[in-house]
Amino acid sequence: MVVPYRHEPFTDFSVEENQIAYQKALNYVKGQLGKEYPLIINGEKIFTKDKTVSENPSSRNEVIGYVSKCSEELAEKAMQAAFESFKTWKKWDPAARANILLRASAIIRRRKHEFSAWLSYEAGKPWKEADADTAEAIDFLEYYARQMLRLKDGIEINSRDGENNRFSYIPLGVGVTISPWNFAFAIMAGTTVAPIVAGNTVLLKPASTTPVVSYKFMEVLLEAGLPKGVVNYIPGSSSEMGDYVVDHPTTRFINFTGSKEVGLHIAEKAAKVQEGQIWMKRMVSEMGGKNTIIVDNEADLELAAESIVYSAFGFSGQKCSACSRAVIHQDVYDEVLANVVAKTKELTVGPTYKDNSKFMGPVNDKAAFDKVMDYVEIGKGEGKLMTGGTGDDSEGYFVQPTVFADVDPKARITQEEIFGPVVAFIKAKDFDELIDIANNTEYGLTGAVISNNRDHLEQARDDYHVGNLYFNRGCTAAIVGYHPFGGFNMSGTDSKAGGPDYLLHFLQPKTVSDMF
Numbered sequence: 482m483v484v485p486y487r488h489e490p491f492t493d494f495s496v497e498e499n500q501i502a503y504q505k506a507l508n509y510v511k512g513q514l515g516k517e518y519p520l521i522i523n524g525e526k527i528f529t530k531d532k533t534v535s536e537n538p539s540s541r542n543e544v545i546g547y548v549s550k551c552s553e554e555l556a557e558k559a560m561q562a563a564f565e566s567f568k569t570w571k572k573w574d575p576a577a578r579a580n581i582l583l584r585a586s587a588i589i590r591r592r593k594h595e596f597s598a599w600l601s602y603e604a605g606k607p608w609k610e611a612d613a614d615t616a617e618a619i620d621f622l623e624y625y626a627r628q629m630l631r632l633k634d635g636i637e638i639n640s641r642d643g644e645n646n647r648f649s650y651i652p653l654g655v656g657v658t659i660s661p662w663n664f665a666f667a668i669m670a671g672t673t674v675a676p677i678v679a680g681n682t683v684l685l686k687p688a689s690t691t692p693v694v695s696y697k698f699m700e701v702l703l704e705a706g707l708p709k710g711v712v713n714y715i716p717g718s719s720s721e722m723g724d725y726v727v728d729h730p731t732t733r734f735i736n737f738t739g740s741k742e743v744g745l746h747i748a749e750k751a752a753k754v755q756e757g758q759i760w761m762k763r764m765v766s767e768m769g770g771k772n773t774i775i776v777d778n779e780a781d782l783e784l785a786a787e788s789i790v791y792s793a794f795g796f797s798g799q800k801c802s803a804c805s806r807a808v809i810h811q812d813v814y815d816e817v818l819a820n821v822v823a824k825t826k827e828l829t830v831g832p833t834y835k836d837n838s839k840f841m842g843p844v845n846d847k848a849a850f851d852k853v854m855d856y857v858e859i860g861k862g863e864g865k866l867m868t869g870g871t872g873d874d875s876e877g878y879f880v881q882p883t884v885f886a887d888v889d890p891k892a893r894i895t896q897e898e899i900f901g902p903v904v905a906f907i908k909a910k911d912f913d914e915l916i917d918i919a920n921n922t923e924y925g926l927t928g929a930v931i932s933n934n935r936d937h938l939e940q941a942r943d944d945y946h947v948g949n950l951y952f953n954r955g956c957t958a959a960i961v962g963y964h965p966f967g968g969f970n971m972s973g974t975d976s977k978a979g980g981p982d983y984l985l986h987f988l989q990p991k992t993v994s995d996m997f
Contacts, residue, residue, distance in 0.1 A: 523562035524709025551717035566710030621671030652680030654733035665691035770926025792955035853901030925969030
């Protein structure tokens, strides 16, 4: 019997005991900063001369770690290790593979605050956001392990007299996981363990700004009993070795989370059949969004303001699901805008590794800071700046939460993904226009509708074209197993991470008909 999946609970930091425990974890991690980390290929630790320097985005002169960079030559070594390991790993009992994930989740659960503290340092996450990231990583391991147990015996199909038919699943082969920095633990872990529990082997290329927490996860997998070569940890430059492993004829699939531009580049390269390649590579991708919360004139306006503020500014707006557009009915526009501005002015911004007093931490790095501030300047010419609009990168990369009003639906700040704490307000005359504006981007990831009109909600259910649609709540905070996550159009392949069919992307069905 498959034990039911239960979502990992979040930590209540209003409890003093939990505050003390997290601070203890932060102190422990601080004592670990500045170390060197190797590649892990076929279970072997390999230090290279060329290093990625992981910095604290809240205090950019503080080094989290020096991480070895993988070369093309070492990437080839990792590919061969994964290929050889696949020959035996694919034959493991799926229940035994699932057991490794469950053991790993138990290890992480025992060290939950420690992993969250790494996220506060390396990714700049506030305590609440870091805790949710770690909980989601645990959830992915637990959920995918149980999903594999449900799939391991295949699906019953029809047989007939003199013929027994079986429909089962087999793994694909060697794949490449390219993970993002914004959910440096959860998405990295989920996009790694889903393929391996299905029987594949993986080359893990983590984000260049958050490689240390990925290394810590590798340590957990090995401690849990993962055989050498099943996951090979190869941080490094996309131009130096990322394209190489995507192009490689041995690569069977690419599991990518990141920007639209990089995702389309990978998809184009993956579509080209290389010499010696005998399959079409599968591409599983999540590429961002331009997400909208719409509010009609029959909504709970306090709920609307709270939902917009949290969805726009949680983790400094650095979520692919973040609310970057608020489309408001003209009858309630001024009231909602004023309430959002007032709530935004109350938000605190600053270092997150010191204590739990700041709602927002930094943006990811210098490149992210410059990009967000460039969009702020664009926004000043496209709308009315209501609050925020300033940044400070003297110590860390801090941007004040920013609200623009009276923005055109086709303006750049309402069409292009900013990936920072900026939200644009747009006015609409009726519910049809609210929906039309919400749908007017090339993305289709998340959205939310705040309304007490059931007819409007049912209309949105059909007409609001996003992969994850929420009623009377914000548009962020999907939970594994509860809100399978993925979007339409340029948001990716709608692969629905944390959903009941996610593992099927890394399996191929086989029918065997036995005559007797």
